[in-house]
Amino acid sequence: MSDIEKSYSPGLATDIEKPIANPGIEPHRIRMTDKSEKHARTAERQIAVMFGVSVVGAIIAIWGFFAFPIVDGDLSATRNNSLWMGLGMALSMFGIGFGAVHWAKTLMPDNEVSEMRHQARSSDETRAQALEIVKLADGESGFSRRKLIRRSMYGALVFFPIPAIIIFGDLGPVVGDTLKHTMWKAGTRLTKDPTGIPIKASDVTIGSVFHVIPEGLSEMEEHKLEEKAKAAVLLVRVNPSDLNEDPAKADWSYQGIVAYSKICTHVGCPVALYEQHTHHLLCPCHQSTFDLANHCEVVFGPASRSLPQLPIAVDAEGYLIAQSDFLEPVGPSFWDIRK
Amino acid sequence: MTSTTDTSTTEAKPGFVGGAANYLDERLSVSAVLKGFGRKVFPDHWSFMLGEVALYSFVILVLSGTFLTFFYQPSMAEVHYDGSYAPLKGAQMSIAYASSLDISFDIRGGLIMRQVHHWAALLFVAAAGLHMLRVFFTGAFRKPRELNWVVGFLLFLMGMGAGFTGYSLPDDLLSGNGLRIIDGMIKGIPVIGTAFSSGFFGGEFPGTEVVARLYSLHIMILPALIIVLIGVHLMMVIIHKHTHYSGPGRTDDNVVGYPLMPVYVAKAGGFFFLVFGVVAAIAATFTINPIWNYGPYDPSPVSAGTQPDWYIGWLDGALRLAPSGWDISIFDYVIPMGVMVPLIVSLLFLALVAAYPFIENWVTKDKREHHVLDRPRNAPTRTAIGAAGVTFYAVLWAGASTDLIATNFQMSLNQVLVAMQIMLLIGPGIAYFVTKRACIALQNKDREVVLHGRETGRVVRLPHGEYIEVHETVDKYELWKLIDYKDYQPVLARPDSNGKISLSNRLRSAVSKIYFEDRIAPVSKAEYELAHADHAPEAVEQKPSRKRKSIDA
Amino acid sequence: MRRRPWAAGLVVFLGLVLSGGGYATATNIVQAEAGSPIQVEEGRKLFLANCASCHGTNGEGAIGGPSLIGVGAASVDFQVGTGRMPGQGSGPQLRAKPVQFTQEQISAMAAYVASLAPGPAIPDEEYLRGDGDATHGGELFRINCAMCHNAVGAGGALTEGKFAPALAGSTPKHTYEAMVTGPQNMPVFNDANLTPEDKKDIITYLKYIEDNDSVAGFELGSIGPVAEGLFTWIFGLGFIIAITVWLGAKSN
Numbered sequence A: 001m002s003d004i005e006k007s008y009s010p011g012l013a014t015d016i017e018k019p020i021a022n023p024g025i026e027p028h029r030i031r032m033t034d035k036s037e038k039h040a041r042t043a044e045r046q047i048a049v050m051f052g053v054s055v056v057g058a059i060i061a062i063w064g065f066f067a068f069p070i071v072d073g074d075l076s077a078t079r080n081n082s083l084w085m086g087l088g089m090a091l092s093m094f095g096i097g098f099g100a101v102h103w104a105k106t107l108m109p110d111n112e113v114s115e116m117r118h119q120a121r122s123s124d125e126t127r128a129q130a131l132e133i134v135k136l137a138d139g140e141s142g143f144s145r146r147k148l149i150r151r152s153m154y155g156a157l158v159f160f161p162i163p164a165i166i167i168f169g170d171l172g173p174v175v176g177d178t179l180k181h182t183m184w185k186a187g188t189r190l191t192k193d194p195t196g197i198p199i200k201a202s203d204v205t206i207g208s209v210f211h212v213i214p215e216g217l218s219e220m221e222e223h224k225l226e227e228k229a230k231a232a233v234l235l236v237r238v239n240p241s242d243l244n245e246d247p248a249k250a251d252w253s254y255q256g257i258v259a260y261s262k263i264c265t266h267v268g269c270p271v272a273l274y275e276q277h278t279h280h281l282l283c284p285c286h287q288s289t290f291d292l293a294n295h296c297e298v299v300f301g302p303a304s305r306s307l308p309q310l311p312i313a314v315d316a317e318g319y320l321i322a323q324s325d326f327l328e329p330v331g332p333s334f335w336d337i338r339k
Numbered sequence B: 001m002t003s004t005t006d007t008s009t010t011e012a013k014p015g016f017v018g019g020a021a022n023y024l025d026e027r028l029s030v031s032a033v034l035k036g037f038g039r040k041v042f043p044d045h046w047s048f049m050l051g052e053v054a055l056y057s058f059v060i061l062v063l064s065g066t067f068l069t070f071f072y073q074p075s076m077a078e079v080h081y082d083g084s085y086a087p088l089k090g091a092q093m094s095i096a097y098a099s100s101l102d103i104s105f106d107i108r109g110g111l112i113m114r115q116v117h118h119w120a121a122l123l124f125v126a127a128a129g130l131h132m133l134r135v136f137f138t139g140a141f142r143k144p145r146e147l148n149w150v151v152g153f154l155l156f157l158m159g160m161g162a163g164f165t166g167y168s169l170p171d172d173l174l175s176g177n178g179l180r181i182i183d184g185m186i187k188g189i190p191v192i193g194t195a196f197s198s199g200f201f202g203g204e205f206p207g208t209e210v211v212a213r214l215y216s217l218h219i220m221i222l223p224a225l226i227i228v229l230i231g232v233h234l235m236m237v238i239i240h241k242h243t244h245y246s247g248p249g250r251t252d253d254n255v256v257g258y259p260l261m262p263v264y265v266a267k268a269g270g271f272f273f274l275v276f277g278v279v280a281a282i283a284a285t286f287t288i289n290p291i292w293n294y295g296p297y298d299p300s301p302v303s304a305g306t307q308p309d310w311y312i313g314w315l316d317g318a319l320r321l322a323p324s325g326w327d328i329s330i331f332d333y334v335i336p337m338g339v340m341v342p343l344i345v346s347l348l349f350l351a352l353v354a355a356y357p358f359i360e361n362w363v364t365k366d367k368r369e370h371h372v373l374d375r376p377r378n379a380p381t382r383t384a385i386g387a388a389g390v391t392f393y394a395v396l397w398a399g400a401s402t403d404l405i406a407t408n409f410q411m412s413l414n415q416v417l418v419a420m421q422i423m424l425l426i427g428p429g430i431a432y433f434v435t436k437r438a439c440i441a442l443q444n445k446d447r448e449v450v451l452h453g454r455e456t457g458r459v460v461r462l463p464h465g466e467y468i469e470v471h472e473t474v475d476k477y478e479l480w481k482l483i484d485y486k487d488y489q490p491v492l493a494r495p496d497s498n499g500k501i502s503l504s505n506r507l508r509s510a511v512s513k514i515y516f517e518d519r520i521a522p523v524s525k526a527e528y529e530l531a532h533a534d535h536a537p538e539a540v541e542q543k544p545s546r547k548r549k550s551i552d553a
Numbered sequence C: 001m002r003r004r005p006w007a008a009g010l011v012v013f014l015g016l017v018l019s020g021g022g023y024a025t026a027t028n029i030v031q032a033e034a035g036s037p038i039q040v041e042e043g044r045k046l047f048l049a050n051c052a053s054c055h056g057t058n059g060e061g062a063i064g065g066p067s068l069i070g071v072g073a074a075s076v077d078f079q080v081g082t083g084r085m086p087g088q089g090s091g092p093q094l095r096a097k098p099v100q101f102t103q104e105q106i107s108a109m110a111a112y113v114a115s116l117a118p119g120p121a122i123p124d125e126e127y128l129r130g131d132g133d134a135t136h137g138g139e140l141f142r143i144n145c146a147m148c149h150n151a152v153g154a155g156g157a158l159t160e161g162k163f164a165p166a167l168a169g170s171t172p173k174h175t176y177e178a179m180v181t182g183p184q185n186m187p188v189f190n191d192a193n194l195t196p197e198d199k200k201d202i203i204t205y206l207k208y209i210e211d212n213d214s215v216a217g218f219e220l221g222s223i224g225p226v227a228e229g230l231f232t233w234i235f236g237l238g239f240i241i242a243i244t245v246w247l248g249a250k251s252n
Helices: A037-069 A075-106 A124-141 A149-161 A163-173 A222-232 A246-253 B004-009 B015-028 B031-039 B046-069 B094-103 B110-137 B146-168 B173-188 B193-201 B210-240 B260-285 B309-319 B335-366 B380-401 B402-408 B414-452 B476-483 B503-516 B525-533 B537-541 C005-018 C037-050 C072-081 C101-114 C134-144 C172-179 C196-211 C225-248
Strands: A113-116 A190-192 A209-216 A233-237 A258-263 A281-283 A289-291 A297-300 A312-313 A320-322 B078-080 B092-094 B254-259 B328-330 B333-335 B454-461 B467-472
Touching: A037 A075, A037 A297, A075 B094, A075 B110, A075 B454, A075 C225, A149 A233, A149 B309, A163 B193, A209 A222, A246 B402, A258 A320, A258 B254, A320 B309, B004 B402, B015 B031, B046 B210, B046 C225, B078 B094, B092 B094, B094 B110, B110 B146, B110 B309, B110 B380, B110 C225, B146 B173, B146 B210, B146 B309, B173 B193, B173 B309, B173 B335, B260 C225, B309 B335, B309 B380, B309 B414, B309 C225, B333 C196, B335 B503, B380 B402, B380 B414, B380 B503, B402 B414, B414 B476, B414 B525, B525 C037, B537 C072, C037 C101, C072 C101, C134 C196, C172 C196
Parallel strands: none
Antiparallel strands: A113 B254, A190 A209, A209 A233, A233 A258, A281 A289, A289 A297, A312 A320, B078 B092, B328 B333, B454 B467
């Protein structure tokens, strides 16, 4: 047992007498470079060569910078620039690194030395002195004695950081019910993402999948991405006989054409992987799987809510239009989603 | 010439270095600093350099990151790309993405620095993680280093945070979908979720603020915190001095190794260049995060194989393995458990990691300072707990690549996911059991070697006809390494002065039993002398007892 | 310039022409250039010998395989031309394998199937040259294809063991045909959804990324951060640990 250990409780540790006493540090093994000046000189030369290589590496990196100016449209210049600067830098670093370590290993003394530790705990005397200082300061300031000052200071210290928190109040607007609405409304045409070209019912053949945005979104100047993040829709036509529709929502589809929100109800990735024959929609982020033929209910993975359906119809010119906005919030669930 | 100070008399002609040293010492007392640190001893072992790898990666990150800040623009305003990469020419994108592309294609040295930065980031967190594992499995977190474990743990978290904020800066499709997942998770937090999301994104996702906010986190707040924590971490290493492995001459009272000057300055200094060299060589030859492949962020598209960088992988895996249909409704309010279960489980895991030194100390009640490291086999339960934790983390991590596992090994995605869920539940238990048995077997092997020497495989026939295998005794240096470890006994719950056994005592008794019940004690002097009294076959055949009998030596 | 004005005009024109058609008959039908009667007859013989057991003697479908009436020449050219047909073994999905027929035989079978009913034709060479707008193609690829095939066509997983194959090595013709016909679980991208010009742009984008090596070095399979993370742990840290062991080892 060592000195440091003695002053503390060993807890559950038991004391077992060791079979032998600590034999002390192993004797130092003499290296070739210790024995022979010839080997030492060889090592010295090796180290010098490595440092020399480092200089060469740095020069390669500098050459790489100047030798490959960027040529618009010619990416091979970028490739060469990056490759030669990188390799040059690597060589330059390796030269210094291997040189320095080789130096330490071969020419600097390699006998292990021992240094004493001191326990972290201060000596009793020091602790007493420290305590004395605290007491003195307490007495001089009246910190313990003057309760009014102390308590009012606590109060001040509690209150002063609050403005520093409040000041961040305008990081974002107060959440209204924007999360529950999208830009779809009655009569909005379904258009192709990203071109905004409207889609006719007759365009959507069985087995087709269209990635859809609302009419007007592609021309938006502001908040385009925010609206797109809620309004993206997947449009699919399946054989009407394959479709198991909720009778209450039977008129939400048009001759087997159904539109569902593309935003996963788990954490919001685009659920865009449509399998034509299984009618399954798969989210590539966390593998939630939705059965499109069965009102997009969850059949696998961590999502809990079905994908919301967009009620659609066809206008006089044959274009697909929304009957209304989604009737439930799209995307991930949140605390007051049902309010 | 008469001189009034000692320093000028020591050397007749100080020269430039001497003059400069004198100048500094007269103003900054550098001699005292050198005297204090110059010959400080550091033990030498490869596993002690993992923390250094993390530190050096961080230095590389600061250097390469500074370069990147000169060209990167954290704005989400839209522009039309007009750079060198043909398949994006004319595409609409944010300035952040366009400037990241310019760094990659149109600024000399930009691509290599971006790649150095990103590879170094992956290495930084990996090295920090491996360093944590080394500290855990060798018990280096024990008194007096518990607080430094916590600081290291915070550094690991900061590393994850700095990594994630950096990953999101290019505003490409991959990282944008990553942010979308973060948004979905934040929104799922009960009561405050939606307000918090609005505050983070400055309104609805994705908004136009988040990249600039992540940028200030990434280049100011998180690096500043990391630098401060690294400072505290290293200061504590100086206060405590480095631990060393058990071995001849090593005790809790000393530290055995090489002096800082010159050996460690050369080795550790050289090592920085070697780490930088490795990162530069990888960055020159291997693509990392080819943002031009992913395209600008747009909420509608997504790429197959959308994954975060490796250190966030375990959280993404937790999201994938989350249960479906557990959502809780309270009145009209919803708690989405597909988000909350992963969140709670991962936070609990992190809390356990941070608290482990205190938990183990609560069990052992060992108040002594420990500077000699445990060999992992000599703390079987801790090692087994560590293996269980590693398995838990690894399954979550692998869970983040279920799709890639499915396609590369031609398996069903669904089956891979279900297998991962099962592994998450039983894997840690299996790892615990196997590791503990393996440690105990190794300890038994060590005892065998101490008592009877190493098997040589040489069989000789004794004069009376008996065959024995010759055992070779180990030298005293080797022997010391095998016997120098602490032994703990489980504690019985004892009634206090009122004759009652408190709940915490019962619990502690039960846990200490789990920890130490089937331990293997180090060879005692009595056992050793008995085995070496003569070389009678009985002694050779004697088996070490599982439960140490009381020894009155 | 991102889109040619006449491309939009073409879309409008196509919309006008095709809007009259009924929904069930595909809008992407382009009447195949009728094969010569000799070619059709040759195809019929090959069909009877190799396909009829599953697809019926008149291509009407049977227990083993779906009806081929109306699938068009493009479908035959893709399925047989990539070796997926004749199908082999059971599994979640048919895989590409060595092609079993000459292009002449494939064309004959395609002509025969096209003669059964109108369907998507083998695409014109003009859409396959890869001289379209790569930027527009890339955008369309990300929106319509990347979720299954990955942003650079490295492939990805579908449910229950199915997968979207990697696109490297697929010829422009087969890529085009796959879009038009929607093989296996892939959805159909008819000409109203992605116009022939759009498809040409997508092919241009794919050709660009296949022809141009990564400017940043070896690509590690283009499968994203998972490969990068494993590389860091195995090679990056592995190499550095080898250095630390050398660093700690005593010199002789």
